[in-house]
Amino acid sequence: MAGTSAGARFYRQIKRHPGLIPMIGFICLGMGSAGLYLLRLALRSPDVCWDRKNNPEPWNRMSPNDQYKFLAVSTDYKKLKKDRPDF
Amino acid sequence: MAYPSQLGLQDATSPIMEELMNFHDHTLMIVFLISSLVLYVITLMLTTKLTHTSTMDAQEVETIWTILPAVILILIALPSLRILYMMDEINNPVLTVKTMGHQWYWSYEYTDYEDLWFDSYMIPTTDLKPGELRLLEVDNRVVLPMELPIRMLISSEDVLHSWAVPSLGLKTDAIKGRLNQATISSNRPGLFYGQCSEICGSNHSFMPIVLELVNLKYFENWSVSMV
Numbered sequence: 302m303a304g305t306s307a308g309a310r311f312y313r314q315i316k317r318h319p320g321l322i323p324m325i326g327f328i329c330l331g332m333g334s335a336g337l338y339l340l341r342l343a344l345r346s347p348d349v350c351w352d353r354k355n356n357p358e359p360w361n362r363m364s365p366n367d368q369y370k371f372l373a374v375s376t377d378y379k380k381l382k383k384d385r386p387d388f
Numbered sequence: 389m390a391y392p393s394q395l396g397l398q399d400a401t402s403p404i405m406e407e408l409m410n411f412h413d414h415t416l417m418i419v420f421l422i423s424s425l426v427l428y429v430i431t432l433m434l435t436t437k438l439t440h441t442s443t444m445d446a447q448e449v450e451t452i453w454t455i456l457p458a459v460i461l462i463l464i465a466l467p468s469l470r471i472l473y474m475m476d477e478i479n480n481p482v483l484t485v486k487t488m489g490h491q492w493y494w495s496y497e498y499t500d501y502e503d504l505w506f507d508s509y510m511i512p513t514t515d516l517k518p519g520e521l522r523l524l525e526v527d528n529r530v531v532l533p534m535e536l537p538i539r540m541l542i543s544s545e546d547v548l549h550s551w552a553v554p555s556l557g558l559k560t561d562a563i564k565g566r567l568n569q570a571t572i573s574s575n576r577p578g579l580f581y582g583q584c585s586e587i588c589g590s591n592h593s594f595m596p597i598v599l600e601l602v603n604l605k606y607f608e609n610w611s612v613s614m615v
Binding site: 320327372373381 | 447450451470473
């Protein structure tokens with residue numbers, strides 16, 4: 302029957318209880334941020350190895366100018382120099 | 389150090405601790421406002437003869453008290469995350485000091501230039517001199533230069549301990565087999581006390597930490613005399 306899909310039922314529920322919209326919005330914001338951060342960690346973190354053949358140990362190839370942390374309050378990564386010997 | 393009947397945080401000695409104190413003031417103010425509002429509403433509810441027994445619909449107020457707490461939580465979370473990332477920043481330390489937790493004392497190693505290491509035991513209460521602090525003084529203090537960033541590498545030789553100095557906003561766990569890093573940057577000279585902060589056995593309350601922050605000249609003389 303038309304109108305019994307999950308989207309249509311959801312839409313009708315929202316119209317009957319519009320006060321639920323902020324709550325759904327904040328829950329989506331929270332879970333979305335958590336999911337996106339997890340995705341960022343999985344794809345950008347040097348501690349994670351996806352490809353054992355071509356990139357076996359990404360933590361050995363970190364450079365001083367890359368920003369690995371999510372937020373840099375007062376560190377300018379362009380200005381950092383590498384003062385350690387090569388591995 | 390802490391004083392009797394203390395209610396708040398100890399005076400800040402490092403920039404991170406100042407940030408933490410500001411954040412604490414901001415969050416505590418929010419907490420006080422919410423608590424006093426709730427207490428006021430409770431007293432209103434309990435001191436009225438008016439009643440309303442039929443069920444009601446209250447979409448507007450429900451919307452407000454969904455959005456407002458979420459906004460308040462975001463206003464608490466953003467400064468908190470900012471300070472969290474600030475604590476992890478790279479700051480080019482001039483000195484590295486290693487501390488190992490043992491049952492039940494701390495040992496310190498200054499191995500950048502010389503081979504300097506020593507153990508730091510608590511002074512028993514019966515051996516205290518007049519004016520010294522009970523359960524807080526140690527025989528060998530950790531002497532460090534002030535106003536310079538110093539890297540602390542913290543680990544343990546046996547069980548879990550935690551190296552904490554509240555005035556500098558430091559608390560880092562000492563875990564066997566793991567190396568944890570903290571940064572000390574003191575704004576002023578003086579003695580700063582802390583205590584082991586992870587249960588580690590019978591004398592867990594009796595292994596304090598004392599930092600003696602001095603000027604660079606005094607620190608250099610001290611490290612030469614201790615080797």
